[in-house]
Protein backbone atom coordinates (compact mmCIF):
# COMPACT_ATOMS: atom_id res chain seq x y z
CA UNK A 1 0.00 0.00 0.00
CA UNK A 2 1.35 3.47 -0.90
CA UNK A 3 2.89 5.34 2.01
CA UNK A 4 3.33 2.21 4.17
CA UNK A 5 6.14 -0.30 4.68
CA UNK A 6 6.78 -3.43 6.81
CA UNK A 7 9.75 -3.78 9.11
CA UNK A 8 10.92 -7.31 9.94
CA UNK A 9 9.15 -8.46 13.10
CA UNK A 10 7.12 -5.32 13.50
CA UNK A 11 3.67 -4.06 12.60
CA UNK A 12 3.05 -2.03 9.44
CA UNK A 13 4.29 1.52 10.00
CA UNK A 14 3.56 4.64 8.05
CA UNK A 15 6.27 5.82 5.66
CA UNK A 16 6.82 9.54 6.10
CA UNK A 17 5.56 11.32 3.01
CA UNK A 18 8.16 13.38 1.17
CA UNK A 19 8.05 17.04 2.13
CA UNK A 20 7.49 19.18 -0.94
CA UNK A 21 6.56 22.82 -1.31
CA UNK A 22 3.02 21.84 -2.22
CA UNK A 23 2.50 20.65 1.36
CA UNK A 24 2.15 24.32 2.36
CA UNK A 25 -1.31 25.95 2.13
CA UNK A 26 -2.24 27.63 -1.15
CA UNK A 27 -4.73 30.49 -1.37
CA UNK A 28 -6.01 31.79 -4.72
CA UNK A 29 -7.52 35.27 -4.75
CA UNK A 30 -9.65 35.93 -7.82
CA UNK A 31 -12.53 37.92 -9.26
CA UNK A 32 -15.78 36.36 -10.49
CA UNK A 33 -14.90 33.48 -12.83
CA UNK A 34 -17.82 34.39 -15.09
CA UNK A 35 -16.41 37.83 -15.85
CA UNK A 36 -12.66 37.64 -15.22
CA UNK A 37 -10.87 35.49 -17.79
CA UNK A 38 -7.52 36.04 -16.06
CA UNK A 39 -9.00 34.73 -12.82
CA UNK A 40 -10.53 31.75 -14.58
CA UNK A 41 -7.18 30.92 -16.18
CA UNK A 42 -5.39 30.61 -12.83
CA UNK A 43 -8.32 28.81 -11.20
CA UNK A 44 -8.40 26.23 -14.01
CA UNK A 45 -4.69 25.54 -13.60
CA UNK A 46 -5.12 24.93 -9.88
CA UNK A 47 -8.27 22.89 -10.30
CA UNK A 48 -6.61 20.77 -13.00
CA UNK A 49 -3.55 20.19 -10.83
CA UNK A 50 -5.57 18.44 -8.14
CA UNK A 51 -3.74 20.42 -5.43
CA UNK A 52 -5.83 21.54 -2.47
CA UNK A 53 -6.32 25.31 -2.35
CA UNK A 54 -8.52 27.90 -0.70
CA UNK A 55 -10.43 30.19 -3.06
CA UNK A 56 -11.09 33.82 -2.07
CA UNK A 57 -13.43 35.83 -4.31
CA UNK A 58 -13.22 39.59 -4.64
CA UNK A 59 -16.12 41.63 -6.01
CA UNK A 60 -14.62 43.54 -8.95
CA UNK A 61 -17.24 46.29 -9.28
CA UNK A 62 -15.31 49.54 -9.80
CA UNK A 63 -12.36 47.80 -11.46
CA UNK A 64 -9.65 50.21 -12.56
CA UNK A 65 -10.31 52.71 -9.75
CA UNK A 66 -7.67 53.56 -7.14
CA UNK A 67 -9.99 52.21 -4.43
CA UNK A 68 -10.35 48.85 -6.16
CA UNK A 69 -6.59 48.54 -6.75
CA UNK A 70 -5.97 49.31 -3.07
CA UNK A 71 -8.60 46.78 -1.99
CA UNK A 72 -6.94 44.09 -4.13
CA UNK A 73 -3.45 45.07 -2.93
CA UNK A 74 -4.57 44.65 0.66
CA UNK A 75 -6.25 41.29 -0.03
CA UNK A 76 -3.41 39.81 -2.09
CA UNK A 77 -0.22 41.52 -0.97
CA UNK A 78 0.54 42.08 -4.67
CA UNK A 79 1.62 45.59 -5.70
CA UNK A 80 -0.08 45.23 -9.09
CA UNK A 81 -3.50 45.63 -7.44
CA UNK A 82 -4.92 43.02 -9.82
CA UNK A 83 -6.29 39.51 -9.59
CA UNK A 84 -5.56 36.66 -9.81
CA UNK A 85 -2.93 36.29 -7.11
CA UNK A 86 -1.72 33.10 -5.49
CA UNK A 87 -0.45 33.12 -1.91
CA UNK A 88 1.74 30.20 -0.89
CA UNK A 89 2.33 30.09 2.87
CA UNK A 90 5.95 29.60 3.91
CA UNK A 91 7.27 29.50 0.36
CA UNK A 92 8.65 33.03 0.29
CA UNK A 93 12.05 34.33 1.45
CA UNK A 94 12.79 33.35 5.04
CA UNK A 95 9.56 31.35 5.28
CA UNK A 96 7.32 34.31 4.43
CA UNK A 97 4.24 33.93 2.25
CA UNK A 98 5.10 33.90 -1.44
CA UNK A 99 2.77 35.94 -3.66
CA UNK A 100 2.54 35.06 -7.37
CA UNK A 101 0.50 37.78 -9.05
CA UNK A 102 0.00 37.02 -12.72
CA UNK A 103 -2.19 34.33 -14.26
CA UNK A 104 0.51 32.89 -16.50
CA UNK A 105 3.09 32.95 -13.70
CA UNK A 106 0.56 31.14 -11.49
CA UNK A 107 0.03 28.44 -14.15
CA UNK A 108 3.82 27.98 -14.43
CA UNK A 109 4.26 27.88 -10.65
CA UNK A 110 1.50 25.32 -10.13
CA UNK A 111 2.93 23.07 -12.85
CA UNK A 112 6.36 23.32 -11.23
CA UNK A 113 4.94 22.42 -7.81
CA UNK A 114 3.43 19.33 -9.45
CA UNK A 115 6.73 18.45 -11.12
CA UNK A 116 8.47 18.74 -7.76
CA UNK A 117 5.93 16.37 -6.20
CA UNK A 118 6.33 13.80 -8.96
CA UNK A 119 10.13 13.91 -8.72
CA UNK A 120 9.93 13.54 -4.92
CA UNK A 121 7.49 10.61 -5.18
CA UNK A 122 4.74 12.49 -3.35
CA UNK A 123 1.49 10.68 -4.17
CA UNK A 124 -0.97 13.22 -2.75
CA UNK A 125 -1.66 14.94 -6.06
CA UNK A 126 -4.17 12.94 -8.11
CA UNK A 127 -3.54 14.42 -11.53
CA UNK A 128 -0.16 13.81 -13.16
CA UNK A 129 -1.23 15.45 -16.41
CA UNK A 130 -0.75 18.99 -15.11
CA UNK A 131 2.99 18.61 -15.16
CA UNK A 132 4.78 19.85 -17.10
CA UNK A 133 2.82 22.84 -18.35
CA UNK A 134 4.43 23.02 -21.79
CA UNK A 135 4.53 20.23 -24.40
CA UNK A 136 7.31 17.73 -24.51
CA UNK A 137 8.45 17.46 -20.91
CA UNK A 138 10.94 19.45 -18.90
CA UNK A 139 14.16 18.12 -20.44
CA UNK A 140 15.63 20.33 -23.15
CA UNK A 141 17.64 17.91 -25.24
CA UNK A 142 15.58 15.62 -27.42
CA UNK A 143 12.26 16.98 -26.26
CA UNK A 144 9.65 19.05 -28.06
CA UNK A 145 11.46 22.37 -28.49
CA UNK A 146 9.21 23.37 -31.39
CA UNK A 147 6.02 22.53 -29.49
CA UNK A 148 7.11 24.54 -26.47
CA UNK A 149 8.16 27.52 -28.57
CA UNK A 150 4.79 27.57 -30.35
CA UNK A 151 2.79 27.05 -27.13
CA UNK A 152 4.69 29.86 -25.40
CA UNK A 153 4.16 32.15 -28.39
CA UNK A 154 0.42 31.49 -28.33
CA UNK A 155 0.20 32.08 -24.56
CA UNK A 156 2.28 35.25 -24.84
CA UNK A 157 0.15 36.59 -27.71
CA UNK A 158 -2.99 35.87 -25.70
CA UNK A 159 -1.42 37.68 -22.75
CA UNK A 160 -0.34 40.84 -24.54
CA UNK A 161 -2.73 41.34 -27.45
CA UNK A 162 -6.39 41.71 -28.42
CA UNK A 163 -6.94 45.08 -26.73
CA UNK A 164 -9.92 46.02 -28.95
CA UNK A 165 -11.62 42.65 -28.40
CA UNK A 166 -11.11 42.87 -24.63
CA UNK A 167 -12.47 46.43 -24.49
CA UNK A 168 -15.50 45.87 -26.68
CA UNK A 169 -16.38 42.33 -25.66
CA UNK A 170 -15.15 41.75 -22.11
CA UNK A 171 -15.71 38.21 -20.91
CA UNK A 172 -19.21 37.54 -19.63
CA UNK A 173 -20.15 33.89 -19.78
CA UNK A 174 -23.64 34.65 -18.43
CA UNK A 175 -24.55 36.98 -21.28
CA UNK A 176 -26.71 35.70 -24.15
CA UNK A 177 -27.23 37.21 -27.62
CA UNK A 178 -25.55 40.07 -29.51
CA UNK A 179 -23.58 42.46 -27.35
CA UNK A 180 -21.87 45.33 -29.21
CA UNK A 181 -24.26 48.10 -30.15
CA UNK A 182 -23.58 49.09 -33.77
CA UNK A 183 -21.32 46.07 -34.23
CA UNK A 184 -17.68 45.59 -33.33
CA UNK A 185 -15.04 48.04 -34.59
CA UNK A 186 -12.71 47.08 -37.45
CA UNK A 187 -9.92 46.55 -34.91
CA UNK A 188 -12.13 44.20 -32.91
CA UNK A 189 -13.07 42.20 -36.02
CA UNK A 190 -9.35 41.85 -36.82
CA UNK A 191 -8.71 40.60 -33.28
CA UNK A 192 -11.47 38.00 -33.63
CA UNK A 193 -10.10 36.85 -36.97
CA UNK A 194 -6.65 36.49 -35.42
CA UNK A 195 -8.03 34.43 -32.51
CA UNK A 196 -9.77 32.13 -34.98
CA UNK A 197 -6.58 31.84 -37.05
CA UNK A 198 -4.53 31.08 -33.94
CA UNK A 199 -6.91 28.35 -32.78
CA UNK A 200 -7.02 26.85 -36.25
CA UNK A 201 -3.19 26.75 -36.39
CA UNK A 202 -3.04 25.06 -33.00
CA UNK A 203 -5.74 22.55 -33.87
CA UNK A 204 -4.09 21.82 -37.22
CA UNK A 205 -0.90 20.91 -35.36
CA UNK A 206 -2.69 18.22 -33.35
CA UNK A 207 -5.80 17.13 -35.25
CA UNK A 208 -6.41 18.10 -38.91
CA UNK A 209 -10.10 17.06 -38.82
CA UNK A 210 -11.06 19.23 -35.87
CA UNK A 211 -9.15 22.04 -37.57
CA UNK A 212 -11.54 21.94 -40.57
CA UNK A 213 -14.60 22.19 -38.37
CA UNK A 214 -12.98 24.95 -36.32
CA UNK A 215 -12.20 27.01 -39.41
CA UNK A 216 -15.80 26.74 -40.62
CA UNK A 217 -17.08 27.55 -37.12
CA UNK A 218 -14.89 30.65 -36.88
CA UNK A 219 -15.88 31.75 -40.38
CA UNK A 220 -19.56 31.46 -39.40
CA UNK A 221 -18.88 33.45 -36.23
CA UNK A 222 -17.19 36.19 -38.24
CA UNK A 223 -20.15 36.31 -40.63
CA UNK A 224 -22.60 36.64 -37.74
CA UNK A 225 -20.81 39.52 -36.05
CA UNK A 226 -19.89 41.46 -39.19
Ligand SMILES: N[C@@H](CCC(=O)N[C@@H](CS)C(=O)NCC(=O)O)C(=O)O
Pocket residue numbers: 031035036037038039060062063064065068069072081082083084101102103104
Ligand atom coordinates in the same frame (compact mmCIF):
# COMPACT_ATOMS: atom_id res chain seq x y z
N1 LIG B 1 -2.06 40.06 -17.09
C1 LIG B 1 -2.71 39.97 -15.81
C2 LIG B 1 -4.05 40.69 -15.91
C3 LIG B 1 -4.79 40.76 -14.60
C4 LIG B 1 -5.99 41.69 -14.68
O1 LIG B 1 -6.09 42.58 -15.55
N2 LIG B 1 -6.96 41.49 -13.76
C5 LIG B 1 -8.16 42.31 -13.71
C6 LIG B 1 -9.39 41.41 -13.57
S1 LIG B 1 -9.66 40.43 -14.97
C7 LIG B 1 -8.15 43.15 -12.44
O2 LIG B 1 -7.69 42.72 -11.42
N3 LIG B 1 -8.69 44.36 -12.51
C8 LIG B 1 -8.86 45.15 -11.35
C9 LIG B 1 -8.57 46.58 -11.61
O3 LIG B 1 -8.04 46.88 -12.70
O4 LIG B 1 -8.89 47.40 -10.74
C10 LIG B 1 -2.85 38.48 -15.44
O5 LIG B 1 -2.78 37.66 -16.35
O6 LIG B 1 -2.97 38.16 -14.26
